[in-house]
Amino acid sequence: MTAKLFLGHRLRRLRRDHELSQTDMAARLGISPSYLNHLERNQRPVTAALLLKLAELYEVDIRTFANGGGHRTGPDELAEIFSDLLLSDLGVPRYELAELANNAPSVADAIARLYAALREANREGGVAAGGDARALVTPENWVRDYIQAHRNYYPALEEACETLGGALSHPLSMTEPMRRRLKDAWGVTAKAVPQAELGNISQLYDRERRLFLLSSELKSENRTFALAYQLALLELAPLLDRMVAEANAPDEGIAQLLHMHLANYAAGAIMMPYGRFLSACEDMRYSIDRLSGEFGANVEQVSHRFTTLNRPGQRGVPFFMLRVDPAGNISKRYAGDQFPFSRFGGTCPRWNLHAAFQAAGQVVTQLIETPDGQRFFTVARTIERPIKTELGGGLLAIGLGCPIEHAHKLHCAEGYDLDKAPVTPVGPACALCPRQDCGYRATPPAGRMLAVDRTKKTISPYPFVA
Structure with missing residues (x-):
């Protein structure tokens, strides 16, 4: 069954970008103003016929429009932010975060930017009184958000x-x-x-x-x-x-x-x-x-x-890519339409990206599955730095991944039985991951009550109430 597309905020932004009233846009689309109003308020899903009409009239790319026209802060990223100890006691339910991400995407982006600045402030020891908080927007984060907003395509x-x-x-x-x-x-x-x-x-x-x-x-x-x-x-x-x-x-x-x-x-x-x-x-x-x-x-x-x-019309396999050093520092992060890991933290330790360092020069493949059931085919391999110096040399690792439905297009997936191959459960980041009984868990899950029993030791160092 095809998921319904509720694209109200994107439709409303498209209309405002073209400086149209609801009556004018509805007339061009051949629908009633009241129906358009319902669409913009996410009270009705956008149909395939209407998507085609939008593409014809406003030259929008259907896939890009349906996926949000570029990266925006989604419910998962908001959940990561609201799992922070500063906010976790609020107990904001996921449906509210989803409503915020879908109906007020610019506000969600602003929250993400503020949170990134807060993390940087904590790392740097805060901002002096009277200082400019914009200084906390790190160059790396700002440029990364710009890249994602354009889906790394110009x-x-x-x-x-x-x-x-x-x-x-x-x-x-x-x-x-x-x-x-x-x-x-x-x-x-x-x-x-x-x-x-x-x-x-x-x-x-x-x-x-x-x-x-x-x-x-x-x-x-x-x-x-x-x-x-x-x-x-x-x-x-x-x-x-x-x-x-x-x-x-x-x-x-x-x-x-x-x-x-x-x-x-x-x-x-x-x-x-x-x-x-x-x-x-x-x-x-x-x-x-x-x-x-x-x-x-x-x-x-x-x-x-x-x-x-x-x-548009000539898309390749939608890959995400990360580059890490042996200490786990991420120096490049290019996310595709779907990205299974945390925006603000690192990667799941069960993903074998870091195993590439133990198999230098070899291609390491893996099927992973996120808690919501999405599966990705991933590839990891080491690379050498452009120039080796006394202070910096050695290896880096590149990790690539794509949704499993595209894996049959890849040379490195030949010989894989994608339906029967072992699948490794992964999570976005330990503080967000809902998986229990994970021996790799490094931190307790935010907003969950621990279920520690001093008479027994569990596989996970932080058992919690589901």
């Missing part, structure tokens, strides 16, 4: 990069065409130099001397990416500047971080132009190694590119 940037990347395509490597482009179009000479000459920098653009310096210790695919990045900064400067200005970042530092993210995105899109890359993904069944060879990219670059395949 149409104008993709179009420009596809044109540029297509012009630079070469059957052997894009490195030489990009080097020539920098020289001929911009008068910039790219040069590899010993790492000692750059200090703690791996690449440097010297504007005055028109030199682009690259560390000689960078691997070939990292050099290619660096050339694409510098080319994006020069060729796409007006577009990148406009996108950053429209984002209206809280301060210049965050704006610069966003600019770097967009330029990195562009570099990947230049190396792996959308249409050609998606076609290769489908032909090669998303084999990371084959795609790396085809496009002269590394594992991380290909994995990141997977998460950007959100073009």
Whole structure:
């Protein structure tokens, strides 16, 4: 049975974006104003016929509209926030959180932003009296929220990069065409130099001397990416500047971080132009190694590119991706439409992402199931840092996952009986996870009464009343 779609707030926002009254929009849709009013108040579900009509009249993508048009703070994330000790005694029921997320998404986003700022304040020791609370909005969180709001997809940037990347395509490597482009179009000479000459920098653009310096210790695919990045900064400067200005970042530092993210995105899109890359993904069944060879990219670059395949009418498998170090610090997090882990915390210890460190160089696969019954096929593998230094070296791990209904499209799922393979139960984060009898539980579940019996020891260190 197909779930009913209650999309009131999205419909209301669409109407207001087009500066229409309910009477005007209802007339265009061929429905009564009272029916439209019921739809906007979530008293009636949106039908498939109405979705098609919206797509025809307002050029909305049906899947994006039905999924919320980008990441918004959902009931699970609100539940994580309200499980905090500061709020858990309120006992806010889940249905109220769902109503808030669905009917007032901007308010839900504001709550999430405030909570993120509060966590940062606690970590930094608070804000001095009279200080600006906006300083607590960390660059990382702000840019991450921006990425999620756009579902890690930027149409104008993709179009420009596809044109540029297509012009630079070469059957052997894009490195030489990009080097020539920098020289001929911009008068910039790219040069590899010993790492000692750059200090703690791996690449440097010297504007005055028109030199682009690259560390000689960078691997070939990292050099290619660096050339694409510098080319994006020069060729796409007006577009990148406009996108950053429209984002209206809280301060210049965050704006610069966003600019770097967009330029990195562009570099990947230049190396792996959308249409050609998606076609290769489908032909090669998303084999990371084959795609790396085809496009002269590394594992991380290909994995990141997977998460950007959100073009309406030409979508790829909806992957989520994380990058972690051996200590468990998450340095990249790109969530798909569905993401089984906590937004503010880490991952479930039962997910074998960290097992990749014990099987360096190997592909580790796993089927996981969330408490609500959703299943994901996941892949984990280690990668090396671009440059090893005395202070920083060693391995990182990349984790990818997609809903199980897409797993049959993946090369690494061949041989799996997706209906009979073992499934590992996971949770969002220990403080939120409703699973009992889990020996991996690290913290008590928020808002639940413990059921500790001093006469016996349980598998879980924190048994609780269901």
